[in-house]
Amino acid sequence: MLMTNTTAISFEKITKAGAITPTTLNGLPGMSSLEISEVTGKRHDRVLKDARKMLEELGLLGVVKTDASSFVVTSYQNGQNKAQPLVILDKELTFTLIAGYSVKLRHLIVKRWLELEGSVFERVSVQAAVVHLIEREKDNRQAAFYALKKASKKTPLRRLGPAEKEHKRLSRQAYRNSQRDV
Numbered sequence: 001m002l003m004t005n006t007t008a009i010s011f012e013k014i015t016k017a018g019a020i021t022p023t024t025l026n027g028l029p030g031m032s033s034l035e036i037s038e039v040t041g042k043r044h045d046r047v048l049k050d051a052r053k054m055l056e057e058l059g060l061l062g063v064v065k066t067d068a069s070s071f072v073v074t075s076y077q078n079g080q081n082k083a084q085p086l087v088i089l090d091k092e093l094t095f096t097l098i099a100g101y102s103v104k105l106r107h108l109i110v111k112r113w114l115e116l117e118g119s120v121f122e123r124v125s126v127q128a129a130v131v132h133l134i135e136r137e138k139d140n141r142q143a144a145f146y147a148l149k150k151a152s153k154k155t156p157l158r159r160l161g162p163a164e165k166e167h168k169r170l171s172r173q174a175y176r177n178s179q180r181d182v
Contacts, residue, residue, distance in 0.1 A: 023088055025072060031094040033087040034076065040101050044084075047097075051087045054097050 023030045033051055037044040055061040055071060070090040075083040089097065099106045160168065 025088050025090055026069065028090065030072075030088045030090055032076075033085075033089075036089075036094065036098060040098060042101070048085055048087060050100070051089065051097055054093070054100070055087075058093075058096075 023032045023035065033047045034044055036042075036051075037047040040047070042050075051071075052061065060071065070093055072088045074086050074088065076086045078084045095109075099109055
């Protein structure tokens with residue numbers, strides 16, 4: 001993915017947003033509206049308004065949830081010990097919200113998805129993949145066997161001289177004798 005200088009700076013801000021402790025939502029990573037405001041440079045009240053609007057438009061606000069939620073509306077204590085509203089979003093909703101803040105980011109996301117959809121992914125069954133791997137292994141073994149056979153033809157066996165034959169014979173005899181003694 002092509003990353004512009006502005007996008008790189010935005011991602012750098014995200015990694016440096018260590019002033020706020022990591023947020024979790026049902027044990028998974030989440031991002032609070034406070035973190036989003038810090039990263040994007042937008043006022044927290046504007047991020048809250050945008051998040052609520054997004055949740056309403058998606059039909060998620062006010063719906064009774066039976067499974068693990070993708071967002072939580074809660075509050076936090078500010079510097080003056082006052083309770084302030086806070087929204088915690090999962091990854092999908094965070095991306096949905098922040099993509100609306102940057103035309104360049106939105107364009108990069110759309111462009112990448114079009115690339116992904118344009119790519120042809122060939123689906124292969126597990127059985128076909130195993131058959132292919134077995135055939136490839138047979139070909140590899142056959143090629144290795146052929147190379148060994150060809151190499152052995154090129155280098156003929158060297159004939160042993162009389163002294164070497166005698167040495168080999170005595171070595172075998174000594175080995176046999178040592179085996180009998182054991």
